[in-house]
Amino acid sequence: MSREFHCPSCDKKLFTYEERTRKYGKLLKECKKCGAQYLDPRYYELAIDGIPEDEFKVTRYSVAILIGALFGWRGIYVSRIYLYTGADPIKWLVPISFILISFIVIIAGLYEIITITTGIKRKKMEKLYEESKARMRDSSYVYTLKKHGYVINEEYDI
Ligand SMILES: [Zn+2]
Secondary structure, X not given: OEEEEEOOOOOOEEEEEEOOOOEXXXXXXXXXXXXXXXXXXXXXOHHHHOOOHHHHOHHHHHHHHHHHHHHHHHHHHHHHHHHHHOOOXXXXXXXXXXXXXXXXXXXXXXXXXXXXXXXXXXXXXXXXHHHHHHHHOOHHHHHHHHHOOOXXXXXXXX
């Protein structure tokens, strides 16, 4: 599901995002229009939420690759029909998009699987975790998070 995010203070539309989007980093952001601070719903503080183990599930990315491959197969299938029967140039947009999407998804999926199996992803996540811990030691940051309604666990509460 795609959602719009508006500044809680001035209501300016700041971005659209997918509900399942998960980014790691500072979740306190500043509105470009009015300068008010807000919690970015796309971001997670790893020190609070913990390292999500599903980030390291190879099956999850294998499924993505499989879906990507299906898109690619469909794109090639339709392209072959168009090759034999002829089609308006505009109609080619569909199979070409399918093949492109497939390509991107497969490459991205393979990249994830490689970084998981080599341990690169785990290292990267641990680095982000340390950065998050450092942020949570900053009491003014924690205070502002709390003020915006973010639930802080006992370890970092002030
Ligand atoms: Zn604003």
